[in-house]
Amino acid sequence: MSALSIDASVPLDTAEQLEAALREIGATRYHSLHPFHKLLHGGKLNKGQVQAWALNRYYYQSTIPIKDAVVISRFRDRATRIEWRHRIEDHDGDIGNEGGIERWLKLTEGLGLDSAYVESTEGILPATRFAVEAYVHYVRDRSPLEAIASSLTELFAPNLHEERISGMLKHYDFVNADIMSYFKRRLTQAPRDADFALQYVKEHATSPAERRLVANALIFKTNVLWVQLDALYHAYVDGHVPPGAFVPAAN
Numbered sequence: 001m002s003a004l005s006i007d008a009s010v011p012l013d014t015a016e017q018l019e020a021a022l023r024e025i026g027a028t029r030y031h032s033l034h035p036f037h038k039l040l041h042g043g044k045l046n047k048g049q050v051q052a053w054a055l056n057r058y059y060y061q062s063t064i065p066i067k068d069a070v071v072i073s074r075f076r077d078r079a080t081r082i083e084w085r086h087r088i089e090d091h092d093g094d095i096g097n098e099g100g101i102e103r104w105l106k107l108t109e110g111l112g113l114d115s116a117y118v119e120s121t122e123g124i125l126p127a128t129r130f131a132v133e134a135y136v137h138y139v140r141d142r143s144p145l146e147a148i149a150s151s152l153t154e155l156f157a158p159n160l161h162e163e164r165i166s167g168m169l170k171h172y173d174f175v176n177a178d179i180m181s182y183f184k185r186r187l188t189q190a191p192r193d194a195d196f197a198l199q200y201v202k203e204h205a206t207s208p209a210e211r212r213l214v215a216n217a218l219i220f221k222t223n224v225l226w227v228q229l230d231a232l233y234h235a236y237v238d239g240h241v242p243p244g245a246f247v248p249a250a251n
């Protein structure tokens with residue numbers, strides 16, 4: 001077992017074996033399993049800790065369309081570019097049409113954070129920035145197949161979002177359905193995106209070696225997500241906030 005790659009013993013001779021391996025990676029490495037999420041969804045955090053999570057996650061959310069623009073830039077194939085571009089619109093929205101980033105700002109604003117501060121990203125943890133940048137660099141530097149495969153964590157996001165919506169509404173009096181609208185919207189967007197990416201890798205990874213690259217891309221991405229929560233836990237649960245990062249008001 002390695003933190004970085006799939007065991008050599010996992011069979012990857014067929015597309016079905018690849019899918020089984022990807023689902024196993026999700027079941028064992030997705031950040032739904034992280035102790036910070038258990039606290040968040042179980043109502044065990046205070047408002048300042050929830051603010052810290054939302055503030056840091058804003059950086060991930062707002063970087064996703066940049067990441068997707070880089071993914072698009074990797075494809076000569078027009079059909080793939082056409083399929084991928086709605087992801088940018090989902091997050092950026094359009095003139096007069098709210099997108100995911102604005103919905104995320106509703107969440108941070110509803111939690112009492114100033115939007116200009118959130119958008120400045122000045123208060124995020126260094127580890128958040130490094131992890132998110134690593135994701136953008138990954139889709140730039142690796143093969144187009146790995147770039148698509150690295151989005152496959154979205155296969156596992158809807159279950160987590162369901163858990164988050166119900167857990168946070170139930171446990172926190174400072175959370176309401178309106179400020180959770182980001183997650184509600186993702187429940188329909190993510191499955192479409194994940195299905196496309198899954199079919200793509202099943203079709204385009206045609207050798208065991210390529211299937212291994214796909215599996216390792218997903219492991220890389222689970223690590224991008226996991227380390228962000230490690231950093232949040234260290235800073236805001238254990239109380240070791242790095243210099244200059246967001247410090248919640250006493251609550």
Ligand SMILES: O=C(O)c1cc(C(=O)O)c2c(n1)C(=O)C(=O)c1cc(C(=O)O)[nH]c1-2
Binds near residue numbers: 152154
């Ligand atoms: O709340 C979450 O746990 C979560 C996880 C992920 C993910 O698995 O990468 C995404 C999202 N949310 C999300 O909202 C989102 O738009 C998204 C895009 C992507 C991607 O890799 O392109 N992942 C995710």
